Amino acid sequence: MSGRPQILFPLFAELEALPGIGAKTAQLLPQIGVARPRDLLFTLPHSVIDRRPVRTVQGVLAGTTVTVAVEVRAHFPARRRGTPSRVVVADEATDIQLIFFHAKGDWLQRQLPVGERRVISGKLEFFDGQAQIVHPDHILTEAEVPDLPQFEPVYPLTAGLSQKLMFKAVHGALARVPELEEWIDPSLKAREGWPDWAAAVRRAHAPKGLDDLAATAPARARLAYDELFANQLTLALARRNKRRSKGRMTKGSGALAAQVLASLPYAPTGAQTRAAQEILADMASDKRMHRLLQGDVGAGKTLVAFLALLGAVEAGGQGVMMAPTEILARQHMEGLTGLAAAAGVRLEVLTGRDKGAERRRKLEDLASGAIGILVGTHAVFQKDIFFNDLRLVVIDEQHRFGVAQRMELGAKGEATDTLVMTATPIPRSLALAQYGDMDVSVLDEKPPGRKPVKTALLANDRIPEVVAHLRKAIAEGRQAYWVCPLVEESELVDLTSAEDRFRHLRAELGEGAVGLVHGQLTPTEKDTAMADFVAGRTRVLVATTVIEVGVNVPNASIMVIERAETFGLAQLHQLRGRVGRGSADSTCLMIYQPPLSETGERRLRVLRESEDGFRIAEEDLAIRGAGDMIGTAQSGLPRFRVADLERQSGLMAVAQSDARNLLEKDPDLSSDRGRAARVMLWMMEQDRAIKLLAVG
Incomplete structure (x- = not known):
């Protein structure tokens, strides 16, 4: 597969090739993930400002953005430094004061000549019952009005980057949009009612209201699908290349x-x-x-x-x-x-x-x-x-x-x-x-005999009760884990360190009864501590999350997790799974430091109500988002600009079967649709897929 197709060159030009983008702005844009014109196309507006004209501002709520035709009545220049200049204008029913700080008088006179009509758009406030707009966003002659979008898109910004500049840059990028051949399966596209790619990009940047910002709006859903499809096509190519490598038939007798x-x-x-x-x-x-x-x-x-x-x-x-x-x-x-x-x-x-x-x-x-x-x-x-x-x-x-x-x-x-x-x-x-x-x-089934684990949430002022509960359980021959968030005391963080908790519990429960395992021990020390616990020589194991994965001690039936609100849902679910492996009834005590944030409370509540890891994972995804959930840095998860994995998981499954079907029918992507898909992979910067195609 030779280099990038020529039809895409305009989208991969320097940012400074766009109107209104100088060297300074070109350095700001990468802060919102924009390095080339193509990135602007996939940086969609996150809200809209309704600029549809109203007859009068009378009866409109304060704080609303209004667009209204007015006649200019009078100018009141600033009386002394630091006070604003005011211009009084009138719509069909009432007067409005326009307030300007640091405005040069001749500029105001030119913009708003007395006796002429203008269209003003900006945020409406009331001061002593008088309608006013401070620094209107737009002052237009009636000839300029058609250029003002009725719904103005609002883009993500960074310091030094204004909406006006962003709007201009996006329009420059839209002017470069080529008409590309279709890579989506025609029956799927018809069923979903999706527009062509170029039309979808233009429509996504010209919303006609809040509905057009929803993930389900046809233009946005199509662009999200393109991202997911590119991702799945890359993975399907990787899978095909693995499968192409001949395997060996390994067939046992059973x-x-x-x-x-x-x-x-x-x-x-x-x-x-x-x-x-x-x-x-x-x-x-x-x-x-x-x-x-x-x-x-x-x-x-x-x-x-x-x-x-x-x-x-x-x-x-x-x-x-x-x-x-x-x-x-x-x-x-x-x-x-x-x-x-x-x-x-x-x-x-x-x-x-x-x-x-x-x-x-x-x-x-x-x-x-x-x-x-x-x-x-x-x-x-x-x-x-x-x-x-x-x-x-x-x-x-x-x-x-x-x-x-x-x-x-x-x-x-x-x-x-x-x-x-x-x-x-x-x-x-x-x-x-x-x-x-x-x-x-x-x-998705639990083996027979696994007992449910009783889960309780306790505020940290009840730790003495928990210790008393442990003392009783140990006397009955039971064992417990006590998980702490950090290894040693740090001035900055008030999380109880494992070292301190270990000393405290030893003092309470007896020298030999408590073991300690954390990430900074040598492998031999860790193994000794684990072996003592497995053999029952120690009754309580104080640990950091090194025990999260796979440790199996059937006699351990109590799990105490300190500062539970600092752990992720998946981690808490894993930790709880360390108990409930034997015949005894098991409990998991999640100790938190009040007050809990709203999400903190929601997370701990989910755990208390469910032991179904898949339900917990879906909930975790909804609360934290995909990147945090598996730590984007090491997760190998692609970063999507338009697609939302939490809300569009259904589309992902469709993209997978679509990608696999396309490769099944057209292994080297040489059909019309296959060639269109190659262009799409270049546009979506799926370099890995392009390499795999070259190999394939």
Whole structure:
């Protein structure tokens, strides 16, 4: 795919090529994300000013912007410095005072000659019952009136950038809009009643009222769809390129999986069975698998992943399960040991801590194929590690890896299949924007026997009661987590540090009863603290959020989260999922510092009312928006200028199926619609897609 199509050149010119944009303004515009004329087209107005003329200002509310025809009656120049000049004008029914500060007299006389008619537009105020407009926005002769839009668009600004300038710049960019061939599926466009692209851009910048600013207005919906379609076409191209890379058919007999399932005291849920079947079917095809296994806390992802790993072993290959941290790798190891024994498969763990002879022995056994399943951290992808026949890589907790790392992973084994697990329920629209290059399996049922966790909200003046409650629970043999927001006392932030809380609880509950784990401990210290808690030697574990992911201590039935209002919804839901894993009734106590903000209260209320991670995630998205929810910096989420992932999630799903269908019918985008889509990718600056097309 050669360079940018010529038809788009005018949209990618320098900003200074636009009328009214000098060097100074050209430096201001990037602050609102505008670097070229195309960016102005996608910077849509966020509100409108109604400039439709009225007969008289009588009866109009103060603070309203009015446009009215008047006759100029008299001038009253400023009497002394610092006082305003006044011009009295009259509409059909009443007098209006126009107020000007620092205005030169001759300028006022020229603008508003006594006895002539003018049209004035500005904000109406009343002073001592007298209507007045301070510094009108517009003073027009009747010949100039047709140039004033009835609804004036209002754009985002930055210091030094005025609406007038912005309006001029946008009009300059609109004059450069080319007529482009259509890339949207014709039946979809007809069904939605969307305008052509150029018409949509013009209409979006000339709203005829508030309705035209709604995300559902045809012009805006079309432009939003274009963004989502460009994003999904890029991901569909990435997915196609992955799938084009030949996979290997990994088809097991199912015998080992049957042994494991027979050894379990419960039957898998319908969702687990369905997900396992989808994954094994992908592995058995000759295309490479790239699948996301999305499940709520405690939905039983590990069992599904293990059944997939057994599929690799049954076919004569090997499998790897990768965790983001050593604690989690060791925990997976513990969780899987019983299952591996039931299947008679050799399972080993490899982390950065394996040294010397022990490490050499494991590497030899991996290379010879004696180890069937390996559990580890990123350490398993170092240069000196060789597998005999690696078929499947399972990655736990996806969002700690990015799209780029996903690409590297496949390089270890020949045509390795990849399964990514995430315990963070992601709303469907975000899942598509982030993982549209993958196929998705969802676990939406809880395994039998998982008890609901009782959730309570307490203000922080009730901490002494909570400690007394803990003392009683410990005496009954129960265990608890106490999560703190920060590691050490900081002057600036009044969040209780884990260190302080640890000392306080030790004093209250006894020296040996309380452990501490946080991000600044060495791996050995962390492991020792965790091991003591798992073994029940310590009864309360004070921790920062290092325990958020995956830790499994069935005897722990109380979760205390201090300053709960400072955590994100998804994090709180993850933390709560650490309890309720055993047979005891579990509680989660969220301690907050009053007064709570309105959103803070809404977030904590959602958690108290629901244990459904997907509902919580949708709510989180509505409250915080997409970027914050997964931390835009590391989320790999595209930034959309027009599309709104919270409110237009339905459009995203349509864009995905549309993009995949187009590539199915026209793999190298050479049809009329395909060529139009290429131009659209250039316009939307989807460089990744353009590279993939060149490769494809």
